[in-house]
Amino acid sequence: MTASTARAERRPSPRKRAGNGAARQHDADEIGLDALVGHAGYAVRRFQIWIFQDFIKTLGDVDIRPTQYSVLTVIGANPGLSQMAVAKRLGIERARLVHLLDSLEQRKLVKRVKSKTDRRSHALHLTAPGETALTKFKRLAAEHERHVEAKIGKENRERLLQILAGFT
Amino acid sequence: MTASTARAERRPSPRKRAGNGAARQHDADEIGLDALVGHAGYAVRRFQIWIFQDFIKTLGDVDIRPTQYSVLTVIGANPGLSQMAVAKRLGIERARLVHLLDSLEQRKLVKRVKSKTDRRSHALHLTAPGETALTKFKRLAAEHERHVEAKIGKENRERLLQILAGFT
DNA sequence: TATTGTTATACTCTATAACTATA
DNA sequence: TATAGTTATAGAGTATAACAATA
Numbered sequence: 324m325t326a327s328t329a330r331a332e333r334r335p336s337p338r339k340r341a342g343n344g345a346a347r348q349h350d351a352d353e354i355g356l357d358a359l360v361g362h363a364g365y366a367v368r369r370f371q372i373w374i375f376q377d378f379i380k381t382l383g384d385v386d387i388r389p390t391q392y393s394v395l396t397v398i399g400a401n402p403g404l405s406q407m408a409v410a411k412r413l414g415i416e417r418a419r420l421v422h423l424l425d426s427l428e429q430r431k432l433v434k435r436v437k438s439k440t441d442r443r444s445h446a447l448h449l450t451a452p453g454e455t456a457l458t459k460f461k462r463l464a465a466e467h468e469r470h471v472e473a474k475i476g477k478e479n480r481e482r483l484l485q486i487l488a489g490f491t
Numbered sequence: 492m493t494a495s496t497a498r499a500e501r502r503p504s505p506r507k508r509a510g511n512g513a514a515r516q517h518d519a520d521e522i523g524l525d526a527l528v529g530h531a532g533y534a535v536r537r538f539q540i541w542i543f544q545d546f547i548k549t550l551g552d553v554d555i556r557p558t559q560y561s562v563l564t565v566i567g568a569n570p571g572l573s574q575m576a577v578a579k580r581l582g583i584e585r586a587r588l589v590h591l592l593d594s595l596e597q598r599k600l601v602k603r604v605k606s607k608t609d610r611r612s613h614a615l616h617l618t619a620p621g622e623t624a625l626t627k628f629k630r631l632a633a634e635h636e637r638h639v640e641a642k643i644g645k646e647n648r649e650r651l652l653q654i655l656a657g658f659t
Numbered sequence: 660t661a662t663t664g665t666t667a668t669a670c671t672c673t674a675t676a677a678c679t680a681t682a
Numbered sequence: 683t684a685t686a687g688t689t690a691t692a693g694a695g696t697a698t699a700a701c702a703a704t705a
Binding site: 405406407417418420421435441442443444445 | 662663664665666667
């Protein structure tokens with residue numbers, strides 16, 4: 324993030340250019356990325372870091388991180404899902420989901436209900452306060468999304484969603 | 492990854508649809524993402540995971556990961572950089588770069604040379620075998636990039652690079 | 660035998676703070 | 683005082699393996 328924001332404020336860089344040979348100083352702005360420039364993965368990674376940081380900051384007051392938001396949203400839209408189903412759908416390890424749900428359950432946003440049809444599994448539901456909270460989270464997430472739009476432009480954001488639709 | 496690949500093999504899903512009420516089963520394919528669909532961050536994150544996994548697999552034989560590749564590439568293109576300069580340019584914590592360089596130095600790909608102008612800092616250089624190795628890594632990374640192109644299409648990849656150029 | 664949720668371990672990565680040697 | 687590199691620690695996140703209860 325630091326580097327990308329710094330990059331934005333490009334200036335003529337009137338700094339020292341004295342010939343100090345092999346050990347010459349580089350301005351941050353003039354360090355070449357070479358082959359990295361042609362790699363989609365590099366740009367995507369930097370963008371993803373920016374976007375997650377904005378999400379975390381925008382939902383900072385309610386203390387909800389991207390993964391928690393995705394879990395709450397999917398449970399909210401599909402009440403009764405098992406942990407395995409949520410884990411598979413979101414590409415989260417089931418072992419990791421256990422801890423995520425422990426935290427969300429402690430915060431009384433989610434509840435695990437023992438399934439009657441398969442006593443091994445839990446049916447996941449939002450609590451009543453969980454439903455209310457998710458409504459607020461969605462409002463804040465939409466605000467974050469407007470930051471993204473402001474950053475890359477409305478049309479670019481839409482094009483991006485189209486290009487990457489296959490990965491959701 | 493699992494979910495996204497599973498998503499690709501969409502089928503009519505002729506499975507049980509019996510009315511088992513609140514605890515009804517969901518096929519992985521029919522679990523709705525709700526608000527997540529409209530979030531660029533979700534798609535970008537899933538794509539970034541796919542792309543890194545392909546990179547790691549494609550460069551698996553030479554045991555080079557994306558961050559290591561980015562460090563080697565930047566040092567190769569800007570010999571004599573300090574650790575701070577590399578860290579800032581790539582958005583890596585300087586504490587983390589120490590370990591990355593320890594590993595690359597042990598593998599004789601990089602060397603830290605004491606700067607004569609500022610005895611606190613190290614000038615980073617590729618070793619001769621490091622130069623040779625990087626050439627091979629770049630060839631493999633280009634192969635990875637062709638996988639990306641095959642996955643999302645040549646024009647979409649180029650458009651993506653345009654849209655995200657500001658984040659590099 | 661296989662699956663669900665759980666626990667545990669290891670490794671990567673991020674975020675800090677503090678220390679040293681220099682500047 | 684501030685900076686470059688280092689060390690250390692804590693918290694996410696990922697990747698595995700193994701276990702108990704249940705299918």
